[in-house]
């Protein structure tokens with residue numbers, strides 16, 4: 069593909085692949101651990117270098133990820149790979165630590181070995197979602213996360229803070245920018261090295277994205293400390309991504325094949341598909357290090373395991389039988 073660069077975009081974007089965790093946890097079909105290991109290995113072969121592989125949430129709540137312990141012990145060794153896992157609370161952290169599959173000291177040495185290098189915690193910008201998802205107020209949830217963050221940092225593990233419902237939620241409607249900024253500042257203060265601005269139900273539009281990022285910058289947050297996590301419910305994910313990149317954000321969350329949705333969103337289309345993102349970035353001449361053909365083949369393979377077609381436009385366009 070010939071590229072036509074635009075001014076004000078980064079030379080390279082870091083894709084934070086969420087398919088194995090955010091994708092599969094929202095798929096009704098249960099995928100076995102052998103297939104997950106192969107999936108992660110194939111994502112690595114395609115060139116992805118940051119993958120959120122699973123969550124140490126209670127298997128009772130999310131049975132799709134009930135094999136987190138075994139999966140962690142079987143992660144493929146891939147040069148330069150960073151593996152992240154979602155940790156909802158101290159019980160989850162204890163489970164993660166008991167697997168022994170950690171690359172501690174990764175931050176200081178830059179030498180990675182097989183195992184998790186990063187954890188992620190999951191906060192909300194909306195009180196109602198916090199109550200429904202975590203059964204806690206926002207401030208109670210942040211108090212719950214503090215010891216998780218402290219213990220992770222003490223062990224050389226870096227922590228990403230997700231903020232869900234940054235733009236709107238199904239109960240409160242539009243979420244005020246100040247609310248999202250307030251939670252972001254608290255997560256950074258707590259020790260998170262990056263915050264992921266989540267549009268969990270896909271209602272963000274480009275101007276809203278631009279204003280939220282500007283408000284964060286006004287409070288001293290650097291774009292290097294931000295990631296964006298868009299959902300394509302209303303077809304806005306790529307427009308929103310482009311605006312975020314033009315402000316200096318360089319980390320974008322996406323899901324191979326568009327895996328996963330959100331149980332609270334109004335359409336089957338959920339996470340921004342990694343292939344759709346890469347197609348746009350290839351056209352803009354922005355490097356990602358990912359081979360799109362290899363990724364499309366992987367997403368087709370996974371779609372067959374799930375018994376459905378991929379919602380990604382690019383996967384559909386580039387593969388005859390998917």
Ligand code: MG
Pocket residue numbers: 090268297299339
């Ligand atoms: Mg998501």
